[in-house]
Amino acid sequence: MGNKKYPKMNFIGNKEKILDWIFENVPKDVKTFFDAFSGGCSVSFEAKKRGYKVISNDILKINYAIAKSLIENKNIILDDDDIKILFSGKPSRGFMYKNYSNVAFFEDECMELDNYRKNIEKLKSPYKKALAIALFRRAMIRKMPYSRFNLPFNKVKQLRDEEYSYKKYKRKRAYHNKSFKEHFLKNLQDYNDSIFDNGKENKAYNLDIFKLISKVDADVIYLDPPYTGTMNNYFGFYGLVDNYINSEMGKPFENNFINKDTSIKLFEKLFSSLKKYKYWILSYNNSSYPSKEELLDLIRKFSKDVKVIEKKHNYQLTGKTTKAENREYLFLVSNIK
Numbered sequence: 001m002g003n004k005k006y007p008k009m010n011f012i013g014n015k016e017k018i019l020d021w022i023f024e025n026v027p028k029d030v031k032t033f034f035d036a037f038s039g040g041c042s043v044s045f046e047a048k049k050r051g052y053k054v055i056s057n058d059i060l061k062i063n064y065a066i067a068k069s070l071i072e073n074k075n076i077i078l079d080d081d082d083i084k085i086l087f088s089g090k091p092s093r094g095f096m097y098k099n100y101s102n103v104a105f106f107e108d109e110c111m112e113l114d115n116y117r118k119n120i121e122k123l124k125s126p127y128k129k130a131l132a133i134a135l136f137r138r139a140m141i142r143k144m145p146y147s148r149f150n151l152p153f154n155k156v157k158q159l160r161d162e163e164y165s166y167k168k169y170k171r172k173r174a175y176h177n178k179s180f181k182e183h184f185l186k187n188l189q190d191y192n193d194s195i196f197d198n199g200k201e202n203k204a205y206n207l208d209i210f211k212l213i214s215k216v217d218a219d220v221i222y223l224d225p226p227y228t229g230t231m232n233n234y235f236g237f238y239g240l241v242d243n244y245i246n247s248e249m250g251k252p253f254e255n256n257f258i259n260k261d262t263s264i265k266l267f268e269k270l271f272s273s274l275k276k277y278k279y280w281i282l283s284y285n286n287s288s289y290p291s292k293e294e295l296l297d298l299i300r301k302f303s304k305d306v307k308v309i310e311k312k313h314n315y316q317l318t319g320k321t322t323k324a325e326n327r328e329y330l331f332l333v334s335n336i337k
Contacts, residue, residue, distance in 0.1 A: 001051065001196060007138075009042070015042050019046045027219075030052065031052065032055070038056040038204075041056060041070055049198070054200070064204055069191075070134070075197055082123055086184075090115060091114065095247040096114050097111050143160075143177070144156070145173070145176060162174055210270075221279070221281070275302070281333075285326050
């Protein structure tokens with residue numbers, strides 16, 4: 001299990017570079033790990049590698065598909081017959097064509113995606129379907145400048161113009177103009193190779209955390225909510241893929257931790273519901289709201305045994321490392337009486 005590699009994901013807020021630091025601070029008696037805001041699943045994947053029973057949850061459907069395929073899945077991969085099914089047929093005018101032509105992708109690309117979406121449903125296993133969705137997400141991300149879907153189309157076209165990109169940035173970024181199929185096949189082996197059985201019955205969920213939290217039994221709950229006041233609009237970044245999966249236009253989620261006006265109330269509601277868990281681990285950083293001191297005050301309303309450790313960690317976004325020095329916090333809470 002230790003040699004299994006997390007596949008390339010391009011997910012904002014990914015904790016891949018600080019996984020060792022996070023898991024050094026997981027108490028030794030933990031056997032069940034609940035990743036309550038699993039995002040791109042780098043933390044869940046590491047927990048699975050380390051032999052924990054893992055419960056992953058995220059409100060985004062695409063993140064659920066990632067968890068379903070990489071965390072809950074034990075041994076189902078995509079084979080040659082599946083690939084033939086996925087890339088059979090002809091482009092068609094469906095949901096993506098109607099809603100995202102010249103909004104996110106060109107018309108012919110949207111028609112290709114509509115055909116692939118129909119073909120995904122022809123796969124027999126829910127794990128194959130989830131894995132195919134995760135790979136198409138990767139393909140869509142690779143064609144999208146800055147790896148997020150909230151850019152105006154005039155900017156998308158500009159940055160996909162290889163001559164402009166070279167003149168402006170000294171990089172052609174030719175991968176933006178490779179086909180979905182090329183990207184899918186390039187990443188297929190890495191995604192297939194990342195699937196393994198750690199001997200535990202791992203589980204993926206796709207729920208608002210406040211609807212799930214009372215139903216999950218685990219030794220530790222790991223909390224990595226959107227960092228309020230930073231680049232944290234995950235529905236804006238990735239909601240297009242949810243809409244693709246569901247073939248309908250979705251709405252931003254409630255309880256999204258985006259707004260400063262509501263974030264403290266949400267944190268208080270969250271912390272008040274964690275009494276059943278022996279341990280909590282909260283990831284946050286110094287660029288976010290509320291501050292470290294405010295979060296400590298909130299947590300101490302519900303547990304007196306809390307400490308904070310920190311580590312220098314600069315996130316890399318859109319090819320650039322943030323210039324301001326960021327420090328990542330881990331709030332470590334014990335509820336053992």
